[in-house]
Amino acid sequence: MKENYKILFVGDCSIWSSRAAEFLGTIFQTVTTIFWEHGMPPPIDIGSWQGDWIISFKSDVILTSETIGNAKLGAINFHPAPPKYRGIGGYYYAVD
Numbered sequence: 001m002k003e004n005y006k007i008l009f010v011g012d013c014s015i016w017s018s019r020a021a022e023f024l025g026t027i028f029q030t031v032t033t034i035f036w037e038h039g040m041p042p043p044i045d046i047g048s049w050q051g052d053w054i055i056s057f058k059s060d061v062i063l064t065s066e067t068i069g070n071a072k073l074g075a076i077n078f079h080p081a082p083p084k085y086r087g088i089g090g091y092y093y094a095v096d
Helices: 015-027 065-069 091-095
Strands: 003-011 028-035 051-057 071-078
Touching (some): 003 015, 015 028, 065 071
Parallel strands (some): 003 051
16 A cells, blocks of 8 residues: 655656656655756746655755745655765765
């Protein structure tokens, strides 16, 4: 049985973000997904999204305080690198 939480998942267009979104779909009943990278048109307006959790994974999308406030339980940001090395390929520095 899937958990009855509403999730907003924001990720880049990598296979890893796609797999993360698929995984969340096996656990939670409602997952709204946004895949976005620099150079793409701005992501859809999510200011009206209402739910429980926001999960940002390898994403450069900057969420408004209004959108973050619409998450009843919280927001989690997964960035696979130290803050000093943000951006593409930052996980290399975490491994190094």
